[in-house]
Structures are given as structure tokens and as C-alpha cells.
Amino acid sequence: MKDNLYEKYLVDSAMPTMWCPGCGNGIVLQSIIRAVDELGLDQDRTVFVSGIGCSSRAVNYLNFDCMHTNHGRAIAFATGIKMSDPDLKVIVLTGDGDCASIGGNHLIHACRRNIDLTVICMNNSNYGMTGGQFSPTTPLGSQTKTSVYGSYEPPFDLCELTASAGATYVARAATYLPVQMKEMIKKAIMHHGLSFVDCASDCPSLFGRLNRRGDAGQMMLGWKDRLVSVKQAETMSREDLEGKVVWGEFVNSSERIEYTDVYRQNIARAKESVNG
């Protein structure tokens, strides 16, 4: 067995990554690798599925069975994989545009079904690959290539969205807190039901540059003032929370039945009725 984590889980010939210097996607990917390693997941029984975008390029670097699918359809493909073999661990790597805009419908319906997928969203608040247009999570008033006077569309809170759609594990992590991110990803992978982790991340070369947030190092240090834990947020007023990012676990429940379990029950009932 290879003792170096990166040698074991990364495809050496595909490195270095195509991401810009300081891109948060690499930090999220590193947390995923560490989480998978600590859980001791079988590399032949774990599938990574992604859509299109900077974040979705992550599967190209992973030494697992991976599927790089159409824009926004990662969850749809992952649902198919999970239904065909419910014992596989299926992890979806996606971005804010990929999962909340183009694939928004698949996201909410996967949450509604509570199918056992782990959806990890690398949320950098803009469409990085196409040049920095505003996405459904761009904060109000932010500069992007398509909102030069400040974004005028109110953003989605992806954690509220998935929680209300029925996801049974919902958490928000941040690249500033990679160890906590790793722990949340571990919990999400082991959760039976749809788990969603929104990873607050940075795009220094587009979003950061257009909003004068400084270089990658300054953007990273900037998170210190903006991150608020769920516990802290409970005691804060709505005005105080303006511009802050709340991190932590929002939902962790086992009350709802998981979709592949329901499906298996249905198959058993159908067989019973046929066999009398």
C-alpha cells in the first residue's frame, strides 16, 4: 500500500490541476481525499460523479471510478448508478452553477426522494470556467462579468434550499476550515439518505479580482471575519448576520426512509403479489 495519501488517491499523470492559483476547489478535493482515506472506503466500490464546470474537473484527478457527465446532470447520472447497485458509495462533485442553476431541478428532486447520495458543492459564487458570470449563489451587489453594477438577483441559500426540499444531512463548510470540512464530508458520506455539503470557496482570479478582495492569501484570511458558526448565529440578529457565512450542521436526521430502501420494498411487494 502506498503510504503517501496523494500518490494513492490522485492520478499522477493528470497533475498539476488545471485550476487557477489559489482556487478553493483543490482544498475541497484534498478534504474529500482525507475523508475517504480516514473512512477506509474501498476504491473499487466508491464512485465519483460530476457535471460541468471548474469544480467538476475534480473527478479527472481522482484514482476512483469516475463519471464526468453533462452540465447539471451529475445527480441524475448518480441516481442511476445508485439505483443499479445500492451498495456503492456514490459521491457527486458539483459547483454552485452546476447544481443550483442548470441542475437545480435534479437537486431538489434528489432531496425529495432522499436517495443515498453525497452531494458536495464547491460554491465559489460565480461561473468560473466561462469567465466569471453571476451564478445563483452570487451575493447581492457583487461585481461579476454580467453584473458590472453589482448583482441584482437575490442568491439562493443552498443549505436552506436542500433542507426544505427534504435532504436529511445538510451542512456548510468553508475552505478556511479544512479540518472541519473533512469531518462534515465524513459524516455526509456515512449518512444514509441524501447528504448535501455546501463548501464555501474562493475564486481569486475572477470573483476575487472583480470584487477587489486581494490575492488568494488575502481572500483566505478574509474568511476569518465572515464565518459564523451555527451556534454563534443563533444569538445574532438578522442585521448582524448580513454579509456573514454561517457554517456548521443544519440538518442531521434519520427520520425519513431512504429511496433505494423504499424501492427494494416495492420490488418485494410486487414479487409477493405475483407469486401469490
Place this chain on the structure above:
Amino acid sequence: MKDIIINTSWCKGCGICVALCPRNVLKLNEETVEVADNESCIGCRQCEYHCPDFAIRIGEEDV
């Protein structure tokens, strides 16, 4: 003193590690990061965990 392993062929010189290091152990040269003061490293691994390019590792044992 910790063993700081930098993979210069993967490092893109973004400077996140330099900004986060509490003891100014690292510095940027023209293209990548390099060790400026190995003696001061306390092994907190902030650089390792925050590196987007998998380019820094801190050895398990003191050297």
C-alpha cells in the same frame, strides 16, 4: 524542526500557505513557494491542509 516537503512541479505560487503560516516559515520566490526559515516551523499543518495544489506535506517526525 519539521520536514517540509514542497512539490515545486505542482505548486502554482498562490501564496495561501505564506499568508496563513503563523511563524513566517515560507516565502514566495518567482514561481513557487520555498522554505525561508525551517527552524521556526511548529508543525501546525495550516499550509498542508490549505494547499489547493497538494504541493506541501509536513513530515510526521522531527528531523
